[in-house]
Amino acid sequence: MTAEAPGWDAIDARLDDFYPGVEPQHFAPMPPFALGGQDPLDGISFYPRDDHWHVVGYGMSELYARDENDEETEISGLGFEFTFRIARDPADGEPPMWAANLLQSLARYVYSSGNWFEPGHHMNAAGPIAPGHATAVTALAFAEDPELGTIGTPHGRLRFLQVVGLTGDEYEAVRQWDTDGVLGLLAARDNPLLVTDLDRPSATDDPAVRTAVDAGRERDGSSTGLLLLAGFRFELPSPGAVVLRFKEGDGPVLAQAIRSRLGHDRPLILDGDGHARVLLTPSADYAVRPLDDNALEIDLPPSAVEALSTPPAPGTHEIPATTVTLSVAGTP
Numbered sequence: 001m002t003a004e005a006p007g008w009d010a011i012d013a014r015l016d017d018f019y020p021g022v023e024p025q026h027f028a029p030m031p032p033f034a035l036g037g038q039d040p041l042d043g044i045s046f047y048p049r050d051d052h053w054h055v056v057g058y059g060m061s062e063l064y065a066r067d068e069n070d071e072e073t074e075i076s077g078l079g080f081e082f083t084f085r086i087a088r089d090p091a092d093g094e095p096p097m098w099a100a101n102l103l104q105s106l107a108r109y110v111y112s113s114g115n116w117f118e119p120g121h122h123m124n125a126a127g128p129i130a131p132g133h134a135t136a137v138t139a140l141a142f143a144e145d146p147e148l149g150t151i152g153t154p155h156g157r158l159r160f161l162q163v164v165g166l167t168g169d170e171y172e173a174v175r176q177w178d179t180d181g182v183l184g185l186l187a188a189r190d191n192p193l194l195v196t197d198l199d200r201p202s203a204t205d206d207p208a209v210r211t212a213v214d215a216g217r218e219r220d221g222s223s224t225g226l227l228l229l230a231g232f233r234f235e236l237p238s239p240g241a242v243v244l245r246f247k248e249g250d251g252p253v254l255a256q257a258i259r260s261r262l263g264h265d266r267p268l269i270l271d272g273d274g275h276a277r278v279l280l281t282p283s284a285d286y287a288v289r290p291l292d293d294n295a296l297e298i299d300l301p302p303s304a305v306e307a308l309s310t311p312p313a314p315g316t317h318e319i320p321a322t323t324v325t326l327s328v329a330g331t332p
Helices: 006-016 097-113 168-176 179-188 207-220 248-264 302-308
Strands: 025-027 043-048 052-058 075-087 122-124 137-144 150-153 156-167 226-228 233-235 242-247 268-272 276-282 287-292 295-300 315-318 324-329
Touching: 006 043, 006 052, 006 075, 006 150, 006 156, 043 097, 052 097, 075 097, 097 156, 122 168, 137 168, 137 179, 156 168, 156 179, 168 179, 168 207, 179 207, 226 248, 233 276, 242 248, 248 268, 248 276, 248 302, 248 324, 295 302
Parallel strands: 075 156, 226 268, 242 324, 276 295
Antiparallel strands: 025 043, 043 052, 052 075, 122 137, 137 156, 150 156, 233 242, 268 276, 287 295, 315 324
16 A cells, blocks of 8 residues: 555554564455445455464545544544454465455445444344355354454554354354353353354353353343344334234243343343334333334333243233233234
């Protein structure tokens, strides 16, 4: 790069701390995003290590000129760049291009949705993260890159945000407990750099890990404050009355989330495909506050929280000490 890309140069300078004299395998999409290309990352570099590829993206921060609208901010662009560490055979010189495609997909999601990622976030990939690869790794978590960390650049602060692959069981542990807690358990299993290995078994196959997750969940509750429920809706049939409608299969997930959130004095948001959103808050007294046609706040007293902590059977259920009714649609 040149002086016309001071943000890019700052990233390269940080990488030089760990890879002095190493020329990575670098891939740049054509045309670039700024000229109508489909891939937001202007470049992705693969650095070979003995046991893994260290993958670094360029494009979530301000690589070139400072955005005139961001002159007063302390961060560069969105404040992060993606990294990824993929297990590697030392004899393998061919970088895993599926990893580059995954980072580009995440970048497209950020730019199209306006949502961004931070350490502690997680997402279900709804299938193998490497298409065509038989793997149990079907979810992602995000953490600060354990080596690259956070740096200052001419355009502001920049965090290297590492993508970490999780198995389905590990993702459930994250959802029910805490991302940092589960990643800490993975790091302690001879994986301090949180390298993603598509061929590894789930860490939760280890009874000691399952015990640690269960203990953490009981102690801390869940750090996941948003529960996505496909088809979830609410109705207000009369002043003060509320009907919450969801599917039978979501009952155990909802009950677990309420135990892990409201049972630990934490609120929980129920989101139905973006069409209905209900904020449940533990409180001494019951209250309902409609916000708009698609949003609602409900304060729930302890007896209601206790009732909602048990998965309901199909049918309708009155929640004690409230005017809330659950309507649970059975499986056809």
